[in-house]
Amino acid sequence: MEKYVDAFVNSFMGSVEWTWKSIIFDVPWYTNYFWGLTLISLIVWGLEIAFPWRKNQSIFRRDFWLDAFYMYFNFFLFAIAISGFYKFLGLIFNDIGISAKSLTLIDLTSLPMWGQLLIFFIILDFVQWFTHVLLHKYPFLWKFHKVHHSVKEMGFAAHLRYHWMENIIYKPLKTLGVMVIGGFEPEQAYIVHFLAISIGHLNHANIKITWGPFKYIFNNPVMHLYHHAYVLPEGSYGVNFGISLSLWDYIFKTNYIPEDSGTVELGFPGDETFPQDFFHQNIYGFGKPKK
Numbered sequence: 001m002e003k004y005v006d007a008f009v010n011s012f013m014g015s016v017e018w019t020w021k022s023i024i025f026d027v028p029w030y031t032n033y034f035w036g037l038t039l040i041s042l043i044v045w046g047l048e049i050a051f052p053w054r055k056n057q058s059i060f061r062r063d064f065w066l067d068a069f070y071m072y073f074n075f076f077l078f079a080i081a082i083s084g085f086y087k088f089l090g091l092i093f094n095d096i097g098i099s100a101k102s103l104t105l106i107d108l109t110s111l112p113m114w115g116q117l118l119i120f121f122i123i124l125d126f127v128q129w130f131t132h133v134l135l136h137k138y139p140f141l142w143k144f145h146k147v148h149h150s151v152k153e154m155g156f157a158a159h160l161r162y163h164w165m166e167n168i169i170y171k172p173l174k175t176l177g178v179m180v181i182g183g184f185e186p187e188q189a190y191i192v193h194f195l196a197i198s199i200g201h202l203n204h205a206n207i208k209i210t211w212g213p214f215k216y217i218f219n220n221p222v223m224h225l226y227h228h229a230y231v232l233p234e235g236s237y238g239v240n241f242g243i244s245l246s247l248w249d250y251i252f253k254t255n256y257i258p259e260d261s262g263t264v265e266l267g268f269p270g271d272e273t274f275p276q277d278f279f280h281q282n283i284y285g286f287g288k289p290k291k
Contacts (some may be wrong), residue, residue: 067157136238143285
């Protein structure tokens with residue numbers, strides 16, 4: 001038992017130390033996700049200010065600061081808190097004979113780096129698309145995902161506004177995706193992670209981008225705005241589930257863009273009674289729903 005406790009503590013403290021070193025620029029720039037996230041956020045926010053799609057939307061839109069806090073909480077504070085738990089689980093799996101290579105279906109090590117990064121990106125994005133579908137389809141999971149859909153004015157920081165339980169749900173499935181490709185992340189995986197942050201920010205930004213013919217490959221703000229629409233197509237539990245790539249929605253027929261004015265109402269039925277503050281939003285989903 002002692003080794004599990006030590007692993008938990010060491011992983012937790014290691015995450016704290018790494019985050020602090022990132023803040024003071026004491027890590028390689030390409031692994032500095034703290035300032036990377038900050039820089040990407042400032043750039044996309046600047047684009048929102050310079051080229052607003054919804055021109056009547058304030059620069060400091062509704063819930064701007066709440067969403068900004070969510071960004072750093074979910075990306076760093078909660079990641080620190082949960083890091084020891086995942087290390088603990090990893091040791092247990094190793095002890096019962098389940099290793100990172102147990103489920104390997106694709107060996108990427110023989111491919112050039114660009115090939116490794118491309119397959120890594122595609123597989124992880126599909127895993128996230130599939131998980132996103134589950135969050136909408138099943139009521140128990142939807143209760144947590146409502147936090148993300150409680151956004152009433154869309155902006156870049158809404159990208160990382162989500163219930164902490166989504167970290168618990170996404171992480172094991174993403175880990176499974178990594179195990180399928182040999183149980184490792186390519187050495188230059190930071191390229192994929194920064195790309196995903198950038199695309200996610202843009203998809204939630206107050207900017208009108210469609211990517212032209214590439215809209216069938218990459219997600220975009222017009223497509224994603226309809227993912228957050230208050231009124232969905234009849235009989236649907238959601239549309240446009242794409243994270244970075246839109247192609248999954250076109251393949252599985254969950255794409256939906258009826259028009260592109262940007263004036264669609266956001267939210268979900270009953271959101272007028274949904275908690276407005278960070279604390280109550282993050283305990284939402286565990287209690288008995290109000291009728």
